[in-house]
Each structure stands twice: as structure tokens, then as C-alpha cells.
Amino acid sequence: MQNPCRYRIHLFGYVDDLTVVVEADREWKRRWEEDEDTAQWTRTIISDLEAWVTCPHRRAEYFLTQFLSGQGSFNSYLCRIGKKESDVCDQCQESDTLEHVMFHCPQFADNKLRVETRIGIRITPTNLMVQMIRSKDNWDHIHNWIRKVMIAKEREGRRR
Numbered sequence: 385m386q387n388p389c390r391y392r393i394h395l396f397g398y399v400d401d402l403t404v405v406v407e408a409d410r411e412w413k414r415r416w417e418e419d420e421d422t423a424q425w426t427r428t429i430i431s432d433l434e435a436w437v438t439c440p441h442r443r444a445e446y447f448l449t450q451f452l453s454g455q456g457s458f459n460s461y462l463c464r465i466g467k468k469e470s471d472v473c474d475q476c477q478e479s480d481t482l483e484h485v486m487f488h489c490p491q492f493a494d495n496k497l498r499v500e501t502r503i504g505i506r507i508t509p510t511n512l513m514v515q516m517i518r519s520k521d522n523w524d525h526i527h528n529w530i531r532k533v534m535i536a537k538e539r540e541g542r543r544r
């Protein structure tokens with residue numbers, strides 16, 4: 385039996401292997417869905433693991449992987465790992481989490497609006513996965529948005 389850490393590495397790093405793991409072992413899928421230790425954020429985004437791993441145009445990209453694991457150059461994360469004293473957003477005084485930056489912070493509102501205009505729907509953490517699976521165009525638009533914001537935050541982090 386595999387341990388949950390290895391399973392998570394599959395999920396975040398080698399998603400194609402995960403397809404095999406999921407199909408070979410439904411028991412682990414059940415555990416993934418029920419595992420309290422698995423980041424709540426990941427489960428919010430990937431509400432249906434099987435739909436996600438069987439999506440034909442899905443690709444495991446670096447920034448998407450970061451996005452799914454809730455990591456990146458965000459003050460809340462940097463604060464948690466001891467690299468920053470405050471978790472407050474430099475732009476708007478809210479807690480600087482990945483969700484805040486992607487979905488609520490005025491700093492990146494234009495980026496979000498652009499992708500929403502392209503795919504014709506308001507994106508939320510709970511419908512993002514479905515929109516990405518819906519078509520390759522949607523996938524590319526949403527992936528580009530995630531990538532751009534993650535890169536911008538990384539650059540910002542290096543300047544601090």
C-alpha cells in the first residue's frame with residue numbers, strides 16, 4: 385500500500401502516473417476525498433479527482449501544480465514557513481492567500497476579468513476545474529491567467 389505522501393507527490397508532480405494509481409486503486413481515491421490532511425484548497429479546486437485526471441487536454445505544468453497545492457509567493461504562505469512576519473497583502477490589507485490574489489485582490493482583477501470575458505463566465509474556486517475540463521481553449525486561457533499571476537507574485541517576492 386502506498387502512503388499518502390507518495391500519493392500527493394503523484395497528484396502534484398506526476399499527474400499521468402496518478403491516472404494509473406487512481407484506476408488501479410479506488411480505495412486511495414476514497415481516502416484522498418476523505419483525508420483531512422489533504423489541503424482543503426486542493427479539494428476545493430479539484431472537486432472531482434477522476435474527472436480531473438481523465439481530462440484529455442490536462443497537462444501537469446509547474447505553476448498549475450503550485451496553484452493546486454496552494455503554494456507560491458504569498459505572504460500567508462511565506463509567513464507560515466517563517467519567511468515573513470505578516471500575512472497581510474501588500475496591496476489591500478487582506479490576508480494574502482492564493483485565493484485572495486487569484487479571486488479577490490484588486491491588483492489582479494484585470495487579469496481575471498480578461499479570462500472571464502474570453503470564456504464567458506465568472507470564475508470561482510468551485511467552478512474553475514469544470515471550466516478547465518470543458519475545452520482546451522478554456523484550459524489554455526485559465527492556465528495562462530494562473531501562470532501570469534503566479535509569475536507576477538514570484539517577481540514581487542524577489543523584490544521584497
Ligand SMILES: [Zn+2]
Binds near residue numbers: 474476478488
Ligand atoms: Zn490584496
